[in-house]
Amino acid sequence: MDREVAAVIQQQMTENFGNASSIHSYGRSAKVVLEESRETIARFIGAETSEIFFTSGGTEADNHALIGTALAKRRSTGKDHILVSSIEHHAVLDCTEYLASLGFHVTHIPVGRNGFILPASVEELITEKTSIISVMHANNETGALQPVREISQITKDRNITFHSDTVQTIGKIPVNVGDIGIDLLAISAHKIYGPKGIGAIYIRKGTDLDPLLHGGSQERKNRPGTENVPLIAGFAKAVEIAGRTMEKTAADAAMFRKELLNLINANCPGIICNSNTEQSIPHILSVSLDPTHYNIESETLLMGMDLRGVAVSSGSACTSGSVQSSHVLMAMGYDKHTAQSTVRFSFGKFTTIQEVVTAGNIFCSIVLAFEK
Ligand SMILES: Cc1ncc(COP(=O)(O)O)c(C=O)c1O
Incomplete structure (x- = not known):
């Protein structure tokens, strides 16, 4: 972890320990840091502040994207087909295995010997039942950068949600949600010298997906549970440093x-x-x-x-x-x-x-x- 990040976390833990949902001054002070952190992260990827929701890391963000969309869209549109690349991280692949056990139809997009997905292969596999396509931005084993912009174009006008696991790219290379045309993406702080156990999901405004957790009204009910403000502040610090370095x-x-x-x-x-x-x-x-x-x-x-x-x-x-x-x-x-x-x-x-x-x-x- 970057020492500057560790210093921010320690300071937040010891000096800004209020619960961000409390209305007293300690709570309000934590809430300020929470919202400033959200803004830093949103700005970094060209998102709106209201489109960033904190999670426990990349795995949870991927689960939320896949399971949340599959369930919501099956209910609202009857679509139950999921297209996922065969080289995804287990945070995505195991999720689709779980969804298959719930009756969803999952198709794996093949990859060439060179480790790249072809947009044409994605297009060929789309059916009228396809609700979500998930293709990672860069593969964590080979580093191969996938043609996510082209794939996102294919999903447009088809009412297909496009999710990309950007855990390996955010903070490493420029990522802009508008340029790529992503609906959902996953970020993890520990890949960029931030703390482990914190990350975020970007949810484009208007995207139809269920929450995974049910409880309080934190994160506008998309991810209830008391926010871990020290780790979130550390995550934002890591993003800010990544922007410079x-x-x-x-x-x-x-x-x-x-x-x-x-x-x-x-x-x-x-x-x-x-x-x-x-x-x-x-x-x-x-x-x-x-x-x-x-x-x-x-x-x-x-x-x-x-x-x-x-x-x-x-x-x-x-x-x-x-x-x-x-x-x-x-x-x-x-x-x-x-x-x-x-x-x-x-x-x-x-x-x-x-x-x-x-x-x-x-x-x-x-x-x-x-x-x-
Ligand atoms: C591509 C990719 N997706 C998801 C994850 C999981 O992220 P986290 O460790 O924050 O749960 C990782 C972690 O190695 C990863 O490389």
């Missing part, structure tokens, strides 16, 4: 990615780059090891790198003791072995070029020891 952070990340990829390619044969460096967010580099060349799976590589002080992610997840291949890489047509020999590097604003070179050298020394 993201251009430089993105340029640095692009340079780090290029250097790292060059270093790896110069030292290790048989490396497959899964991140398109032209059309992606710059802070992610995903590489796979050709399984005909190396005899090492990403879990072993990850542990080896961790022991040497480098934190990276794999393209797989350990579920109930067995390694599951990444659904993103599998959707892109990778075989199981290649998908399970994948490592994702991410660069942040505190990363230095020396750290990138060190990480690259450690990566190469480990994988070369497992060359066939």
